[in-house]
Amino acid sequence: MDQVLTFRLENELYGLEVDRIQEVLQSPPLHYIPRTPPSFLGSINVHGSPRTVLDLARFLEFAAEVRDPRIVVLTPSSSSLAFSVTQLERIVPLDPEQVFPRQEGAAAGSCIRSVLQLEEQMINLLDLDLLLQRVEEVCETGGAP
């Protein structure tokens, strides 16, 4: 059974499949990257390779001010990005029977693939591919966010 790492963006609970994550680590010092959108916090060194840290809450236009000191590093096969979130939660099992499609009317820009219901909680499962595509778009246009 697949597992999902849950975290909060502002007050909303989000989830990301564990097999897309390389590791979670305490944030080392951030190196500022010039001429990048404000949601790009800077780059860090993870075991000798540089990773760009994206403020996920900001990118998805949440109004969160707090950031967890821990950084979620994606697998190199997925992306060279690392995510900073509002609050890391825990790893939960992904029961396919509890997965429901995303709510009608939710914008495609929210990057939510589907919703996992777990113990009265609603976890928005992140559509990582769509997100990465949007990040690339943003980087190409060079506009905000």
Added chain:
Amino acid sequence: MRLELRTKFIGGFVLVVGSIVLLDFVVQSMGIPEFWWSDAVETLAGILLGMFLGVGMSKAFTGNVRVLTEGAERISDGDLSRSIRLGHTAFPDETEDLANSFNSLVESLRKLVGRIRGSSDTVANTADGLSSTAEQMSVSSQEIAGAIEQISLGAETQAEMVERSGRAIKEMATSVDLVAAAANKLANSADETASTAQQGGDNVRQAMASMKNVLSTVEASGQKIVSYNELVQRIGTIVDVITNIAQQTNLLALNATIEAARAGEYGRGFAVVAEEIRKLADSTGESAGEITQLVEQVRDESQKVQATMADSVRLLDGGRTAIDTTGDAFERIIDMAVGTQERAGQIAEMSLHQSEQSDAVVRAIEEIAKITEDNASATEEVSAATEEQSASMEEMARSAMELTDQARQLMESVRRFKLGTDQE
């Protein structure tokens, strides 16, 4: 040689008769013839002789009588300046005596008139003096009467004033008695105040001692709390370390889970272990968080306690100052109460004196009132006497006037007498 008038008359008669007879003889003896007219000649000769002798002999007498008559007339006219002088005769007679008698009469009259004149002068002068004196006395007695009237008025005012003074003094005496009573009460109150303040001062000293004990206890407690706080601080530090370890463990467990997931079927057992470790780390973290919370609570509480203690110390300091002030205040109260007591005693004593003195004053004023009444009645008597005196004076003045008039009349009466010796 003195010849009485009778002798003179007889002598003359005899002389005439003798002459006629002698003539008759002389004629016969001479032998002259008798004529028819011889008798006539004889008679003529006898008449001529008789007339001649008679004239010769009565001339001196009638002259004397005329002189006497003139003198008597002069006297009756009041001229006493001259004495009666008769012509010198060889034979003085009773007219001489009469003249002498007249002269001595004139002399004595002159003396009398002189004396009367002098006396009336004196009387007139005296009466004048008396009159003016009486007038002066009358004026004086009028002045006296005026003065006496004023005195009488003054005596009435005085009596009224004295009565008022008496009333005022009596009221004052009553007030003084009240003051004395109040001063006694005040002295008692001051006594009570002093003893109460003494007690208060003792209480303040006790309170002060208790307060010092409390203060030292509170300070000791404060010290203990400070060391206790240090202990809590250390616990906090240790809990921080534990929390850090738990966080790291959690992270490790998370990564282990991720690794296990990546290992697929092979990693399943490891994932379970990692999950257990994560749970342990979580519960460790939670417990550490609870401990941290507790420590923080304890710290807060102890800070509150410290603050409360500081407040208590401040309050105690304030209380100590207040007690000090109170003690001082009690001391001052005692001093003032003692002073008040002394002064109240003095006031009581003085008001007793004053009361006695005011009694004496009341007695004196009563005496004065009596004297004033006596004065008033004496003044009335004096006034009456003065009026009588004034009346007498007027009478006396009238009498003196009358006397002056009479003296003047007497002078007038006496003035017609000419004495010749004086200027008149």
